[in-house]
Amino acid sequence: MRFDDDSESSNVDDRRGGGGMPRGGTIGIGTAVLALAAWYFGIDPSIVINGSRALQQNSQQEQGSGRPVDASPEEQKSVHFVKVVLKDLEKTWQEQLPAQTGRAYVDPRLVLFRGATQTACGTGQTAMGPFYCPADQKVYIDLAFYDELQRRFHAPGDFAQAYVIAHEVGHHVQQLLGISGKVHQAQERASQAQANALSVRLELQADCFAGVWAYYANKERHALEPGDVDEAMAAAKAIGDDALQSAQGRVVPDSFTHGTSEQRKRWLQRGLESGSMAQCDTFKTRDL
Template sequence: MRFDNSRESDNVEDRRGGGGRSVGGRGIGIGTIVLALVAMYFGVDPSVVLNQATNGPAPSAVSRPAGPPANDAEAKFVRHVLAETEDTWAQIFKDNGKQYAAPTLVLFEGRTPTACGTGQSAMGPFYCPGDQKVYIDLAFYQELKSRYKAPGDFAQAYVIAHEVGHHVQNLLGISGKVQAARQRAGEREANALSVRLELQADCLAGVWAKNADAARNILEAGDVEEALAAASAIGDDNLQKQAQGYAVPDSFTHGSAEQRMRWFKRGMASGQLGVCNTFQSKAL
C-alpha cells in the first residue's frame, strides 16, 4: 500500500497507555465476541455479555504498561488510512450532493469507555454510532496475522475501511432504520438484518478502495488479495468452525467468508454507492 500522495488524519485519539486495562478471567469464545459486537453496535453495553461469559460479576483488570509513543509506525499507518477514507468519502458525498462528517478513530488498549458502553479489546475493532467513533486496539492486527492468517498492510486498511463503512451507513440513516427493524424482529430475522448491514459495510470498503486508488494510486500488487484474505478469515462460517467445529448459518451476524469477499469485490469493481444496497438484494 502506497502513501506517496497521502496526508495523515488529525482525527485520531490515542488513548494507549492512559489507563487501559486488559480483561482477565476465563477465555471468551468467538460466539460471545460476535454477540458483544452486535450488542455494542446497537447501543447495548457489551460488557454485560462479556462479563457473563467470564462467569463473574466483572472481569479482573490488570494494569498494562504505558503504550508506544504517539508517532509510532502503527499509529502513523492508521492516520494515513483514516485520511484516505476522509478524502475519498468527502468526494463521494459531494458528488451525491451531501456533506461528509469524518469520524474520530480511537486507539486504545484493553478497554475504554464509549457512548455504546465499555469497549473491550476482545471484541476486535468496532464502530459506535452513539459517538461516531471507530475503536481499535492495534493488537488486533497481530491477531489478524497470526491467528487468522491474514497478514499485510491492506488487510489492516480493509479493517478500518469496513468500520468507516458503518459510519457512512450511520450518516446516511441506514443504521437507525436497521436498528429499529431489528427491535421489531425475531432473533433469526434480526441476525439476517445484521448480516445485510455488515455486508454493506464490506461493499462500502470496496467502494472506498476503488475511489482512493483512482485518485491517489494507493494500491500495490497483492493488496486486494490481502483484503480478501482478511474478509474471508473473519467470515462467520470460518470463525464458528474455528471455535466449535461447525457453522450455524441462522446465527450469522456478519456474513460468510464467501459473502464478505463477494460484496467487497462488488464495491471495488464498481466504485459506486448504488451497488451496495444489500437490503434490496434477494440473494446475498
C-alpha cells in the first residue's frame, strides 16, 4: 500500500509496556483454552470472553505501566503502519457513514498489547487474533499476529495486514448502526446452529465493509499498488472457517462462525468493487 499522507491516528492506546492487565490480575487456564479454540475455529472472541469481566478494569486499563516499550525497528515500523491505516479508515468512515447512512461516525480506539490485556469484554489474549469489543468500542491487536499471518497462514503483505484492521473497524461500523446488537439479541433466542449462521453473516458484512474502505482509499488516495488485492484475498482465504478447521483435521460446517474462504473473498471483493454499503447487506441475501 502507498499512503501519500502518512499521518498517524491519535486514537491508539499502547499497552505493550505491560499496562494492560490489572495489578495482581491473572489469566485463568480455562480462558486460555477458550481463547485458543476461538482463534482456531473462528469463534467471535468478544462472545467467548464475555463472561470473564474484571471489576477493576475501567480505572486500570487506561493507565500505562510507565515502562518504555522495548520494540525492534521492524515492530516500530508495524506500529506506524497500523496508526496510518487507522487514520485512513477514519477519513473514509467519517465521510462515507454519514453520506451512505445518515449516521455520524465516532472513531473507535485501537489497543496495541502483548500477550494479554483487559477489555470491557473480558481478558483478551494474543491467541485470539485481532478482535473488536463492542462494550468499549475498541479494536485490540497484538502485532505478533502479523507474524502468524505470514508464517502459519502464508498471507504476507501490507494490504493483508490493513484488511485485518479494516475488518475489525467494520465491526465498529456495525455497532454504530445497531446491527451487532440486533444480531446478538437474535442469537440469544436461536439454536447454536442458527446463532452460528447469524455470526457468519455478521462477519461477512464486516469483510464487505473492509472492502468499502479499500475502494475509497484507492479511489481518493490511490493507496493500492499492484498485488495488494491478491494479498488481501490470500488473507481472507487463509482465515476462512473451512481452511482453519481443515488444518485441524475436521470440518464442521454447522460450527462455522466467520464464513468459508470463498465467502470471505467474495464479500471483501464486493465491497472493494462497489464502494457501497448497501451492497454489503448479508442479511437480505440467501446466497452468501
